[in-house]
Amino acid sequence: MLEPVLPDITPAGESPQAAPALEPFRASEPLTLGVELELQLVNTHDYDLAPYSDEMLRLMARFDLPGSVVPEMTSSMIEISTGVCHSTAHVLGELTQLRDALVRCADKLNIAVVGGGTHPFQQWHQQRIYDKPRFRELSELYGYLSKQFTIFGQHVHVGCPDADAALLMLHRMSRYIPHFIALSASSPYVQGQDTQFDSARLNSVFAFPMSGRAPFTLSWKEFEAFFSKTTRTGVVKSMKDFYWDIRPKPEYGTIEIRVFDTPLTIERAAALAGLVQSLAAWFLHEQPFVPAEDDYMVYTYNRFQACRFGLEAVYVDPVTGRHMPLRDHILETLRRLAPHAQRLGAAPSIQLLAEDAELGTNDARWLRQRQARERLLAEVVRQGSERFKGRR
Numbered sequence: 107m108l109e110p111v112l113p114d115i116t117p118a119g120e121s122p123q124a125a126p127a128l129e130p131f132r133a134s135e136p137l138t139l140g141v142e143l144e145l146q147l148v149n150t151h152d153y154d155l156a157p158y159s160d161e162m163l164r165l166m167a168r169f170d171l172p173g174s175v176v177p178e179m180t181s182s183m184i185e186i187s188t189g190v191c192h193s194t195a196h197v198l199g200e201l202t203q204l205r206d207a208l209v210r211c212a213d214k215l216n217i218a219v220v221g222g223g224t225h226p227f228q229q230w231h232q233q234r235i236y237d238k239p240r241f242r243e244l245s246e247l248y249g250y251l252s253k254q255f256t257i258f259g260q261h262v263h264v265g266c267p268d269a270d271a272a273l274l275m276l277h278r279m280s281r282y283i284p285h286f287i288a289l290s291a292s293s294p295y296v297q298g299q300d301t302q303f304d305s306a307r308l309n310s311v312f313a314f315p316m317s318g319r320a321p322f323t324l325s326w327k328e329f330e331a332f333f334s335k336t337t338r339t340g341v342v343k344s345m346k347d348f349y350w351d352i353r354p355k356p357e358y359g360t361i362e363i364r365v366f367d368t369p370l371t372i373e374r375a376a377a378l379a380g381l382v383q384s385l386a387a388w389f390l391h392e393q394p395f396v397p398a399e400d401d402y403m404v405y406t407y408n409r410f411q412a413c414r415f416g417l418e419a420v421y422v423d424p425v426t427g428r429h430m431p432l433r434d435h436i437l438e439t440l441r442r443l444a445p446h447a448q449r450l451g452a453a454p455s456i457q458l459l460a461e462d463a464e465l466g467t468n469d470a471r472w473l474r475q476r477q478a479r480e481r482l483l484a485e486v487v488r489q490g491s492e493r494f495k496g497r498r
Contacts (some may be wrong), residue, residue: 123442126236126343128333129362131269131326134359136188136385137450138265139379141197142187143368144178144258145494147222153487154495155182155228155256157367158217159236165211172200175208179241180233180256182209184219190265193451194380201372209495218491222469223293223307223367224266225481230254230297231347247397251314260290260366260375262356262382264357269326276320276352278389279382280405283351283365284421286410289459290366290378294481302321304416304470305422308409316342317349320401329354351409365409367398370469370493373458380447380455385439394428400424417466455497 149156157191159181166175173188186208188200208219233253235245245252268270291304303309311317323329336342345353351365363382369375388394403426411419412432440460447456462468472493478488 116438117325121128121217122449124233126337128330128345129356131272131354131356134392135192136265136267136271137192137383138204138360139191139194139197140188140358140360141191141201141379142181142185142261142263142370143201143221143374143375144185144260145220145368146258147182147184147212147227148218148220148225148487148491149445150216150218150488151350153484153491154204154216155225155233156217157181158215159184161215162208162211163435165214166207167183169205169207171207173204175204177236177238177241179236179244179252181236181254182225182228182233182256183236184411189380194376194383194455195451197379198376201376202327205372205494205496208326218488219494220490221258221292221368221370221494222473222490223291223295223305225256225258225293226473226477226487227298228256230256248314252311254310254313257293257310258368259307259364260368260378262363262366262379263355263358263360263387264382264387266361269329269354269356270324271390272354272359272361273324273326274330274397275386275389276354277401278395279385280319280360280397281354281401281424282385282439283405284408284419284432285439286365286378287367287409287412287414288380288419289436289462289468290369290374292367292370292473294470294475295477296472298483300474300477303414304468305413308365308413311349316347318351318353319402320348320350320353321483322397322402354431367469370472370490371403371496372494374469377455377458378448380452381440381443381459384443384447384452384456385451388443391446395425416468416470417463431467433463436460 139217147158159177178185186204191197212219230253293307296306308451355362404422417433419432421435447453
């Protein structure tokens with residue numbers, strides 16, 4: 107979800123407009139969840155992307171559904187969101203209703219819906235910007251990058267007790283960005299080629315300004331000062347203009363984790379939400395460590411490793427500098443989270459992810475295995491659409 111706005115240009119000799127204030131951090135119930143999924147719309151002839159988001163939105167409006175369904179940057183994309191959920195079962199229940207309605211609408215239009223972080227062979231220059239003022243402005247500002255942003259991610263919101271707690275959770279959660287990337291990676295193919303990355307999607311995100319990591323502060327007052335300095339430049343007007351891997355969402359009382367590729371199934375999307383919720387519970391109840399600016403010395407390296415090698419990546423411990431297989435650190439983390447996952451009803455999610463980490467399987471591997479067998483990316487997309495429906 108890309109939500110920036112154009113900066114105002116102040117004519118020479120005039121004073122710049124007053125910088126907007128950061129909105130207050132609203133109260134939310136700690137550990138509640140919200141999940142957003144960006145999804146691909148493909149035709150059922152050659153399984154290339156198809157510009158059917160308007161038709162899908164019109165048909166979806168006939169259903170009484172939880173959450174929301176909205177357009178995205180280009181007209182072959184659509185985004186579904188849950189409401190506020192209390193458990194992974196709640197998340198999965200809402201995603202199931204949304205998924206089933208999407209599939210029924212797609213059948214009527216003779217198209218299909220598919221997960222995955224990238225479409226394997228779409229050509230970016232053929233994509234159409236969705237007809238909405240904000241998307242047209244973005245296209246004018248970013249040029250070809252806006253069409254290349256036809257990529258698909260999962261965002262997970264988790265409720266925080268207060269503003270300072272949200273920043274503490276954000277920086278603790280940052281140590282687990284490689285884990286999130288490797289477990290959700292589903293974008294090995296771009297423009298018909300195997301990129302040799304498990305998650306090539308995040309390379310597209312890095313092209314945009316204000317991407318990467320949030321500034322290090324554990325005080326909301328200091329964060330407000332940072333926001334004020336930044337907005338004074340006119341480059342940023344609101345929190346929506348920051349494309350950080352994790353960002354605070356003061357209007358929801360959450361932090362939003364944005365590095366996940368959209369999984370091929372809603373079951374995996376719910377499991378990843380369960381991982382976030384279990385980590386957040388561990389942080390809140392045990393206060394296991396205090397994050398530090400030095401944690402970020404290895405952040406970009408760990409992030410790259412996870413994008414490039416997925417579950418076969420190397421993980422560098424930010425405190426000790428120790429190098430270890432990322433899979434081992436994922437399994438160690440999941441074992442530590444087990445009591446919290448049990449209390450939250452997220453134990454099946456943790457078990458699913460642990461089994462996949464043990465076997466070295468993620469959606470990127472599934473896509474490569476299908477391509478090795480079929481030798482035709484269109485057939486891989488077709489099978490991906492069946493997987494999204496719940497048919498394996």
